[in-house]
Amino acid sequence: MANKEKGEKNSRFSRFLNRIERIGNKLPDPFMLFVTLSILVILLSGFIALFDVTFTQPGSAEQITIKNLLSAEGLQFMVTSVIENFVGFTPLGIVLTMMLGVGLADKVGLLETFIKNTILRAPKALITYAVIFTGILGNLAADAAFVIVPPLAAMVFYNVGRHPLAGLAAGFAGVGAGFTANIIVANTDAVLSGISTEVMQTIEGAATVTPVDNWFFMIVSTLVLTAAGGLVTEKIVEPRLGQYNGGLTKTFEETTALEKKGLRNAAVAAVIYIALLVLALAWPDSSLRNDGGGMIPSPFISGIVPIIMLFFIIIGTAYGITVKKIKNSRSIAQYMGEAMKDMSSFIVLIFAVSQFIAYFEWTNIGTWLAVTGASFLESADMTGIIVVILFILLTALLNLVVYSGAAQWGLEAPVFLKMFYFLDYHPAFIQAAYRVADSSTNIVTPMNPYFVIVLAFMKEYDKKAGLGTLMALMLPYSMTFLIVWTLLFLMFVLLGIPFGPGIGVHV
Template identity: 45%
Template structure:
């Protein structure tokens, strides 16, 4: 079949651009999934649950394990929108100072976990549905029936969590902190905020509610004829469980958030719950605006056939030159990391790259899920050294509390060892995964 480029600068093309602009936006898959997930995250964050949980984990960790505890909390905190940056990074500096260690080393460890470990986690957060929606849209340029569920990189994410924690621990204690030397600055008198009795009780009951929710999900999924299995084949993959993972994520945040808020006293009425959701949505204005233009871009790519043409030509070039396999995929990791230095938003970059690279690598034989995973490795590893990352100025401001001379250049130099170590170790983990053909997530393999 011959595919030809279709010009949109024709009367018919212009009419289509104008008449379908709203439907492109409304039907853009990542938009609804992200907003639904963020409703739950907003409740958990506004009630103080996420902040209290991060503080609890860091404060109870033994002195010799304080570094990995901070990095691990950083990785896990990227479930929320900004709790890791706003709560954990200054807290980590205070904790290091309390242990007579350099506070900027603590801040760097937290920042490395929060931002450098952005593509690792033990749980599915709001970024997974967002990227999966973009990946699915791009895959449909080749296969209109292709679907991508938000958990497709989950197995790799779980292992990555521990790899990033261990590598970050080594870099902090053996490279970054020794380079910083002994802290001789003015001692900050600010105390580490201990959890109140109400907060501890709230955390306990929030944990109970989450366990009850997980138990309910297991009851609905594990039995051979469970309600959330496929009603015809009774399989788990695919099933309503994975198709409905986004509202499940939302409830998984809302339920413990409400229980914590009622127990700790941060929720007085249903208005407080609504306020938490409203605050979360108010932070999504940039994303909603971006989604409008991204939706048009993706639609135009499909209408004009440019996505398919670029993918086919690119795939033919790769086959002709023999540039496939690990060299190709490692190169894609490096390209993603390089582009991240200039475009900070993960979704903005993927909206630009996915319509070309997902179909191209599908034609070479690799799954869209693998392409997404490879992209995320490169994207995460350079997050901590790009000044264009939205929270970078905030981290600089936190560091200046302990060293007035700290600027963007100083912070980049401090974070560079983490970036290089994460790039090398994550790539090595990926190579092992690729060689042994390990599934990267539920229902997601490496090759088509």
């Protein structure tokens, strides 16, 4: 009877997962999704304009109307603004600039060697936590971490006599569910803050968001998620899997002496660069600080993207020269060019996202929805932190069908960022709430393009593994990360801990 009940539960669960997969597969890819949304905005603006809708934005007495993209003025805007919408879209320049440095470090092998060396040098008792921690840091290599960390973690577990699927699950959890966290400012910070700034620029005098505005919260998140992920692996996932009897023989290549020397040289270069940067900041009347000698705001904060780019160029070059991958100056440009090729799909996506956001803002539909939503919440006396928690839960659910973090934030930010701003919440605070939800469910959605790839890695150890097998393996991580991360988020709120330099809950 128990087995029958278990089978029925598994069947219902499988049907639920299959339903999500079918619905998700019917959605177009992110580029076409935003093309479709842009068309809907055009049609919606024409429909709403028939009713002469007007509203007043908080803090202003000016009457604002919904503008019609199907009017002569609207058609002129769409035709003449395409290039400006794309080239002037803030995240585009930020991300491409960051990737010049991060991409170089990735292409010469520095990031992969660092990941491999971090796991292999960890004491056996700490291997689980090293895998989770390394996976979280792996977002420095962007999506490349999805194909580096999980299979490497599985081999590490296998070679120390533990179940390889537990290692694979831990690696996937760190990379996927912890994707947005890190102990240093990463590419994700640049992408999301760029979209947030783009949205908030349409409100006069509104606070903007910089790549460091969630930094403090993400540092603590990295440590907390590492502990949570390690406990889930050792207390839930690994006991459930039991002893591995697959009879498979797999080995991995350890870090070579030359690669270790490259890491040492990269570390030396990093220390020198950071020391010089600290010296420049501490220098009397430093041009990197503001006129009052402070750091918030300052040229240092405003210029954090090129500063980070130069950091990765320096350590990547130091490593590349040591391992003989960089032989001359042309090699550096070549590797940077290869990194830019990998960004082609992102550039294509951003073209569609930039047009959608521009149309949404020009018509004033986004502001209208935000003002209306804020007014409704105020009239219903729902302006407290509970509304933000509901936003986290909604985002976690939406992430099941809209996987891309940049795409989903591009979809949500024009409405929710403004709505919460009108309720006096800082946009960087709401962005942090979004990041909690967006990352937590990355590992349980078939819309994640790397879900199938991880499933392929899984089949190397278990030929019978399927979608439900991987989903069941990852659900404990997803649920735990969402709960623990939300509690950490609330702790920051209740204790008044800044989410980044000078960033609190309210504007």
